[in-house]
Amino acid sequence: MAIKNAFYAQSGGVTAVINASAAGVLETARQHTDKIGTVYAGRNGIIGALTEDLIDTNADSAAAIAKLRHTPSGAFGSCRYKLKSLEQNRREYERLIEVFKAHDIGYFFYNGGGDSADTCLKVSQISDTLGYPIQAIHVPKTVDNDLPITDCCPGFGSVAKYIAVSTREASFDVASMSKTSTKVFVLEVMGRHAGWIAAAGGLASSPDCEIPIVILFPEVTFNKEKFLATVDRYVKEYGYCSVVVSEGVKGEDGNFLSDQGLRDAFGHAQLGGVAPVVANIIKDGLGLKYHWGVADYLQRAARHIASKTDVEQAYAMGKAAVEYALAGHNSVMPTIVRESSSPYQWSVGMAQLSNVANVEKMMPDNFISEDGFGITQACREYLAPLIEGEDYPPYKDGLPDYVRLKNVAVPKKLDEFKI
């Protein structure tokens, strides 16, 4: 087998652990220099491949690459860019081949979610459709936890841990204040389509630390009366309550609850989150004092409180991707296979990309409690292992010591390409 170079890129929304997958790819490739030459990283995902904007990962030391394991975000830059089909945009595929040829690239590792799996699938088909030999392996990543086949997605476990920890902490806070002040805390979390992240808020309450939490899932149509009755009941019973609301919650009219047609004093449309909307519903309906927060990027960037399980799985996916390539595979994705929930045991599996691309995994019905505001025991058993363990980054001067790579550009050999 001739030595070929590899291409690696990060795609879509970044996570606290996608760089751990990068470390898995790079460190494993460096152990196989008899088969893999240089790993070129795409600057800003697939755009880096299209524009021949490649990064020489060999310019960074083993020590620097090792630090990727504890650094959040996408070290090489990410992108939101989905390749069209070969029929719709043959030009882009021919350009990819041109770049791959110019830099002797035989391996393509793409690290992303559902859309990225589709891009990776299309690239994997170049061998057949355009006759250029490439092995394309998808490395799973998404905080949304919505990729099929794999038991969970690297990136999700750390968001889940952040939301569970933050909900517990804020609930302790509002409980302290509830006698004379705030009685309800509302936390908005990510999840446009699936309620996986919101569900993690339910972990904040445990048998030895009960907390009244109302979860608003995108899967459950918002019912104002039922919601207010539940909050009211919790506040009467516990003195306070926490609400974890998914950004994707919809009302009975099918519109996002966050889309309230807000206008400023001049009549301009204003974009708000869903948390203040829910807070206002509580104020208007029950007259209770509230606080609200919106975690936004903080939740998916929070490497400081990453799940050890998640970090290990993210690394393992990167490592397996390289191993699968070396074993001759194309158009596949390493997966996480749950062998047992208690004790938690998992192994690395393999999925065909054609079964992964454009399939969204929703929360199973039996994960949402009957009243629609909580998680079931089955959901708890699924989620619990994913937030297990802490994996603290090193600190310097009180701040996490995250690495920034040199990201040295590879000299271009081709003409410019406009995307």
Place this chain on the structure above:
Amino acid sequence: MAIKNAFYAQSGGVTAVINASAAGVLETARQHTDKIGTVYAGRNGIIGALTEDLIDTNADSAAAIAKLRHTPSGAFGSCRYKLKSLEQNRREYERLIEVFKAHDIGYFFYNGGGDSADTCLKVSQISDTLGYPIQAIHVPKTVDNDLPITDCCPGFGSVAKYIAVSTREASFDVASMSKTSTKVFVLEVMGRHAGWIAAAGGLASSPDCEIPIVILFPEVTFNKEKFLATVDRYVKEYGYCSVVVSEGVKGEDGNFLSDQGLRDAFGHAQLGGVAPVVANIIKDGLGLKYHWGVADYLQRAARHIASKTDVEQAYAMGKAAVEYALAGHNSVMPTIVRESSSPYQWSVGMAQLSNVANVEKMMPDNFISEDGFGITQACREYLAPLIEGEDYPPYKDGLPDYVRLKNVAVPKKLDEFKI
């Protein structure tokens, strides 16, 4: 010296480390059973004293009390309740004496911020004004860092660390996304009057990890044109930028920037935060894609990423309060005295409560950069030691193992009192 019981209570907004001060008070008192009998905690601050709703802290074991050191929020409940003056509400002071007498209380430890210092001062004067011997010691606490005399306030260092860490993490995220997506991240932080917490966002950028950050301080009138020009410059130079905005920022009309007169589709007033307002200004003025977050309670409850310095100082303040009481002091507050910034050295001092109550410490002018959007080197030197060190809580099943005390009620001896 006869054995007297003590009263301890928590007041105002709670913090990640106010319970560490409680641990300092309780553990130190337990070492002096020859002078201090039982420490009674007030359930929900001074309200617990007025309504004779006392908690027997001896019902909790030494192990449980030790866990307070790593548990955020107010373990005995807090309150927002300011005692009026003796002239305005003699009835309340007479009630306090009645309760103190009934439970043989000779020491009063009040753990709070500026308003609470005023309450504590008034109680400390009971000896003179109403002839009941009490020693009242204030234990400083406030995330706002606005108490005078003390170099810093327990609770602030941990919020500062949370904001600095979160700003660094979210900035790494937006940097990754900036090529094709989000270019500006806006984080709203606490601080109605003083910009101490917002200033901490500036620590996210350091000489070895430069990040373009625009800080909007409540001390600096918001100037839209200057703000947009600065964001625009950063985005052109770095590709992205982060904005840390204090909830207390005001516009040129003197109104809070968050107070935009928002109306929903039915014309009802809506409460939003300042982050979406700033985000909309960026969208309207520069057409840049943004994300925004509101940390709210998460920032002050985040014991999981507390500053070790802060935890130690919070504990030391509780310990010193008891020692000052045993030494015969009344109407004082232990303080943190900075001996040196580099290396950081501090000691415990003492302030007269009459010099503390109702005085607000604002950011010095020379802490805000000339353009009004950043922190100076002097500010950095002040803040840096306060976020030093990590002090992780223990974890169980992936979540911080925070303690809930038994909070056993002391049998009432008096008639009911309506507040």
